[in-house]
Amino acid sequence: MVRLRxxxxxRETLGTGDEQLELPDDVSDIATLTGLLQxxxxxxxxxxxxxxxHIAINREIVKRDAPVVDGDEIAWFPPVTGG
Amino acid sequence: MxxxxxxxxxxxxxxxxxxxxxxxxxxxxxSFTGLVRDLNEGDAISQLTLEHxxxxxxxxxxxxxxxACKRWDLLDAVIIHRxxxxxxxxxxxxxxxxxxxxxxxxxxxxxxxxxxxTDAPFWKQEDTSTGxxxxxxxxxxxx
Numbered sequence: 059m060v061r062l063r064x065x066x067x068x069r070e071t072l073g074t075g076d077e078q079l080e081l082p083d084d085v086s087d088i089a090t091l092t093g094l095l096q097x098x099x100x101x102x103x104x105x106x107x108x109x110x111x112h113i114a115i116n117r118e119i120v121k122r123d124a125p126v127v128d129g130d131e132i133a134w135f136p137p138v139t140g141g
Numbered sequence: 142m143x144x145x146x147x148x149x150x151x152x153x154x155x156x157x158x159x160x161x162x163x164x165x166x167x168x169x170x171x172s173f174t175g176l177v178r179d180l181n182e183g184d185a186i187s188q189l190t191l192e193h194x195x196x197x198x199x200x201x202x203x204x205x206x207x208x209a210c211k212r213w214d215l216l217d218a219v220i221i222h223r224x225x226x227x228x229x230x231x232x233x234x235x236x237x238x239x240x241x242x243x244x245x246x247x248x249x250x251x252x253x254x255x256x257x258x259t260d261a262p263f264w265k266q267e268d269t270s271t272g273x274x275x276x277x278x279x280x281x282x283x284x
Binding site for chain 1: 175192193194196197222233234254259260262263264265266275278
């Protein structure tokens with residue numbers, strides 16, 4: 059299982075902020091995992107296609123070719139606006 | 142010291158604690174306090190709600206402080222950031238640095254607040270007269 063996290067406007071758009079997913083055998087990196095989620099429908103497809111989204115694995119920012127393994131926590135979120 | 146909290150903080154008390162921790166060694170203390178404005182993008186703001194990524198936020202702030210300590214000669218540094226609902230004029234963030242000489246503290250303090258704005262996973266949602274809206278990262282103005 060992997061844990062998927064979505065924050066802020068993305069969380070609201072998708073209607074979920076936290077879920078568990080059984081990682082399919084053919085999903086080995088962020089790009090393929092994001093593609094799998096985009097197949098859930100038009101809302102997911104367009105929301106996750108936003109090139110400004112940041113992605114973190116286990117609370118570290120990563121690029122789209124970063125490998126994903128069982129047990130990871132993967133987060134997608136819009137540009138940050140703290141301070 | 143790195144803290145993420147919903148409650149308010151007392152900048153004077155934090156400043157004093159830093160002074161005491163660095164007693165005798167510090168020649169300079171520089172702090173920045175960020176506040177909630179009542180106007181953004183031309184619209185009145187009645188409330189600001191800060192969301193964050195618990196666990197990653199603290200990790201990001203620890204990293205920002207570590208970078209500042211590596212780059213400048215600091216005796217200590219503090220980052221306090223609030224989350225949850227805030228009202229105009231509320232304090233959002235406190236950053237402070239202590240050093241032997243003023244230049245290190247000035248520059249480190251500016252670096253920490255600037256880096257926090259781009260690297261720490263916080264998101265602001267504003268309540269305006271026409272409803273709630275997320276502050277866009279590209280349009281994020283100065284606090």
